[in-house]
Amino acid sequence: MKYGIALFPSKRIQDFANSYRKRYDSHYALIPPHLTLKEPFEADDQKIKEIVKELRKIAAETDVIPLKVTKFSSFYPTSNVIYLKVEPNETLERLHERLHSGILADKSEYVFVPHITIGRDLPNAEYADVYGQLRMQNVHFEETVDRFHLLYQLENGSWTVYETFLVGGKEQE
Template structure:
């Protein structure tokens, strides 16, 4: 089964993201707006048990932290992805490094980690530029506290659902 790890922002952030995702993200119906912490990967029962133990240990020592989403950005020219960006990604990146260590170390990573909330993907070049130019002027100012991780699994129809939630207890 395929598993991944994500943070879900508050409903107000999800509502803003979904107002764009429903038009520009083909994964809109498969997963709610989220910030990926660890990419999806096939795990057997042993790997799942190891991951759960690791996440319990990590979250026992992780303190909640504040983040602010303050703009739209893109990964162009590397990928035609538009996202809501963090003003200061460093606390999120620090948490990512702790989570993705030991048994959850990611192998063969294509890109350096950049926490974000995708609002558009799989766009053609012209569409990507048009959408981004229309979104960039929209002011964003969402402050929230990251205080939990969600271990997700992919269902047979391709949708993602929560397997387990881990509260930060540090």
């Protein structure tokens, strides 16, 4: 089965992101606005039990995660993805590192750029027009997130939560 690890921002940020995603993101119906902490990976039932145990340990040792969204940005020319830039911070970077070491070690395809995707798979002309307008807008959200999620992919391509991990020394629900 295919799994991934992400955190979901507040409803306020999700609503803001969705106001663009519903028009510009081909994955709009597959997953809510999120910040990917670990790209999709395959794991069987036994492996996922080990991973869940490790994620509980990581969560217990992780502080609440500050999120500061500051602007629209893009991965152009690599891809026509438009996103909300999340400013890197030590807690987020450390969490990302831990989610890519030990039993979770892998060869990450990309450098970690914290972001919330709002547009993808746009034709070049539409991308240029949309990004040209969005990058002029002021964006500013600040909050803390107290959990991250292990997700799994359903047959229809959508993602759903397998387990939630509270950070900051909070008791697991």
